[in-house]
Amino acid sequence: MSETLHTLAATCRHSEEIRKSRFLAQAAPVDSPEQALAFVRAVSAADATHNCWAWRIGQDYRFNDDGEPGGTAGRPILQAIEGQGLDRVAVVVTRWFGGIKLGAGGLARAYGGTAAECLRTAERVAIVAMARLGLHCDFAELALLKARLRELGAVPTQEQFGADGVALELELPAQRVAEAERRIADLSRGRIAARQLD
Incomplete structure (x- = not known):
């Protein structure tokens, strides 16, 4: 039998400052793409530089770099979800630019790392088939x-x-x-x- 997948018990958040930019990860359990996109809309900050996101529900997944260079934000967030063995989860990482460019590798580490830390500390529940x-x-x-x-x-x-x-x-x-x-x-x-x- 395959290992049990988990989802989040409730919404959670984690923020950190990386080279003067503020990153805020917010994650929630979701059951449908519509619910995932509604969560993205609900928590995206209008005053932020970028609201990057990813979600996974079974075999379905989507991610968005929201203006960051391609592959530096949405995909690392999705990899954080998968790396934690989670399913039926949406994550939004919001960035307020602080004036120092991070470069492609730095952005991927910042977005993926903030998302992973948010998910790592979150309470989980097993998904029962x-x-x-x-x-x-x-x-x-x-x-x-x-x-x-x-x-x-x-x-x-x-x-x-x-x-x-x-x-x-x-x-x-x-x-x-x-x-x-x-x-x-x-x-x-x-x-x-x-x-x-x-």
Whole structure:
């Protein structure tokens, strides 16, 4: 099994001064590109020289140098996210220019280093892979099934009541699926078979 990826438990920030320029890294957990870009817009400082950013959500990622020389800001921020083993994270590093040019290598170290330090000190939570199950049961069995599956972390996402019973959809941690399927079979004495929906 691959190593567990983490995201941030909450937003975090870290600032440092590097050769008279002030750098402020702000990071947040995000679930979609729209959420990542909304965070970038929300924390970008209008009075700053540059608001450079990067985000990664699964296989999707984007970065932006916001006027700094190509490859000196956004990519090092993205590398900081990946280097910390994080996913579903957006980072904005804001720079207020202090009059001393840092050069390409200095910029990459400043942006990447400020982002990495912000992420290094942040509280993390493991990303749990989720799965969806569907099943059909009698009205009388619904409450018991929901209660016993809740013990495995299952959350009902949809219930449709029909003349012949209830169609139930649940979301639960992927590693609990086999256990949930056994529990459903046991509780219904083999009459109900759950099926994975994804």
